[in-house]
Amino acid sequence: MTMTLERPTTVRPDAVQQPTRDAVDELYAGDTVAAFRAIDAATADPTEHVHEWELSDEQRQVWEAGYMVGFQMAAPALMAEVLELRSRLEQAEHDADRYYAEMCRRPAPAEPDRPTFAEISRTRGEDDRAARHEATMDRMFPQYAGARA
Numbered sequence: 001m002t003m004t005l006e007r008p009t010t011v012r013p014d015a016v017q018q019p020t021r022d023a024v025d026e027l028y029a030g031d032t033v034a035a036f037r038a039i040d041a042a043t044a045d046p047t048e049h050v051h052e053w054e055l056s057d058e059q060r061q062v063w064e065a066g067y068m069v070g071f072q073m074a075a076p077a078l079m080a081e082v083l084e085l086r087s088r089l090e091q092a093e094h095d096a097d098r099y100y101a102e103m104c105r106r107p108a109p110a111e112p113d114r115p116t117f118a119e120i121s122r123t124r125g126e127d128d129r130a131a132r133h134e135a136t137m138d139r140m141f142p143q144y145a146g147a148r149a
Contacts, residue, residue, distance in 0.1 A: 022038055055063055115123070118137075121130035138145040 019038065019041060050063070052060060052063060118130040118133045121127075121133065
């Protein structure tokens, strides 16, 4: 009796899926619109329309495990992004404080010496109008009454 040692043949799953191969074939065929549609279909997220409440208990466990593994794999990149955004925020706050301090340090620019409405009215020969305006301003702002030059 002779025995032959046979290797079990296992078919490895192809790394490139058939929809991706079809998309590349379309691209080489020259039909770019069909190629882009095929690429879009081949690279679509299969979990896009998955809702957790629709899963059974076993499927939910697999979903949660995959989510946790994916989150742990993405955590270093996410933390680096958070730290970079935090440093940019701190720099922006520092700049805002600097700008505010500079703005408060400077005195307000002097206003040009312009004639008041009452002075313009007197120049036009409308003395009664100028008197009414001055009386109104004195009534509205009593603290400045009689402070005109």
